[in-house]
Amino acid sequence: MRKGKSLIGLALIVVGMVFVSIPLYHEWQQTKGVSALEGALASLEVDPLHGSSQELTTEWTQEELEEVKTLEIPSIELEQYVLGETTEENLALALTQINPNQAPEDGNFSIAGHRGYRGDRHFRQLSNVSDGDEVRLTADGKTYVYEVNSISIVDPTQTDVLDDSDDPEITLITCTLSGEQRLIVKGVLVEIIEEAQAV
Template identity: 50%
Template sequence: MLKKRKWIGFFLIAFGLILISIPLYYEWEQEKKLAALEEALSFVSEADETATGIQPIEELPFSEEELKSVVELEIPSIQLKQKVLPETTQDNLSIALTQIKPYQTPGEGNFTIAGHRGYRGDRYFRQLPNVVVGDKALLHAANQTFIYEITSSEVIDPTAVEILQDEEDISEITLITCTVDGKDRIALKGKLINGTN
């Protein structure tokens, strides 16, 4: 009986270690892809006409065209500075923030960005619910910075897609993440107040 209890205890400990290691392995894989993305973006920004491309970078799941469309979102009030990939896919969302409407033009229409809340640290949109009306969101694209002032923050139904639509002659930004329970969405809106070179 004592021997059987030892084996059960050993099995439970091993099973617990496996459960703990799965998310850590997943996070390690995502960190490798994020590092490859950062390296490739650095290479693309420094490349000249004689550059041979980005093929040598390991763990890089993006084309050169996709990399040239990456922008960066900065929200100083929550110390957020994250890359925004040009298209929303499950893989892209696991690495960075993403454009909900693919290949948008910063400063034009309703620039929409989605991001996971993340379960550790401050990556992704974990702190997005702490952004308040009046805070600034900066969108860095190429040699330009577009400054938006947050005008609203609300919890919406996941099917409320009208929040993503463009409105005539209005330049704004929409930032979306899940609520803690994942049932609803937190949506922030901001109006463009300045676009500079």
């Protein structure tokens, strides 16, 4: 009887350790992937005279690396990479652009991201954004500045939030804490800053 209780206790400890280690493993994988991405981006030094770059020895192509954008939301201290295509692999690593090849000034520029397991990774703090907050998307030597004008919770089937618009806007999407619905943050484009101006 006593031996049986000891085995049950030991089994519960092992199960608990497995549950604790799963998010830590995912976080380690994500950190490792981001480090590799940063290294690949650092190696992408284009020669302005010849338009060539160093030979890449990464899992990303030069074209994929050139499509990487950055998203900043100062109010929640968010600064994340945005990869050019939404895939499971890319979502595990960073934020992703929903419509590939879309320019930020063209219609509804939508970005998806997981909530993340802990800390400030991915869109974990997106629910703390408020109306009027600034969202900055940097791509191709320009920074697109948006002002948040709408925050809502929708069902996963409500895909009209991704519909294109006549005016340039941004849509940020992540899961709610329960995972059953989606948090949608929208903003309107208020300014485009050229790289020379930003310095």
